């Protein structure tokens with residue numbers, strides 16, 4: 001019998017790109033460690049030297065690459081440097097976790113349907129960098145978070161999953177973002193688990 005083993009017996013090799021605090025990254029690491037999420041986090045790439053995500057990755061013993069945008073002429077060359085690390089590590093999926101750079105079309109094409117992102121609103125509402133503030137200012141009563149595939153449209157790719165929550169009368173941007181973060185830490189590992197086991 002020449003039967004391939006079921007996919008979920010082999011952890012899915014992933015790269016995580018993060019610019020900030022790294023709480024989603026940490027949630028994914030913990031989900032991988034507990035066995036809930038069968039992924040093999042091969043590297044963490046950051047564009048910010050002082051990103052806490054970088055230090056977290058070092059603490060977890062995950063390979064890190066800090067790539068400084070200042071060292072590259074343009075976005076295409078910067079993204080090509082990221083792509084080289086990702087390809088060298090044979091990663092099959094790229095997970096954006098608070099990555100604050102817009103990806104070049106070249107990069108998105110190269111990894112078509114293999115890049116996912118988490119966004120702190122119920123897309124397609126409130127795209128962009130200030131989604132939590134924008135939802136509060138608009139006065140919507142329900143918001144949440146979304147995991148989606150990345151395509152050429154900013155925050156516009158196919159939706160893989162969402163979690164919704166009420167906005168409370170006394171919410172501030174900070175209190176709301178804290179609750180959204182908690183939801184993100186459930187949603188991202190759940191979607192990754194689905195992708196890694198399908």
Ligand code: GRF
Pocket residue numbers: 018019020021022023024025097098099118119120145181184
């Ligand atoms: C999250 O709210 C995510 O939705 C957005 O950036 C934030 C990253 O938070 N894309 P963290 O760095 O994972 O804590």
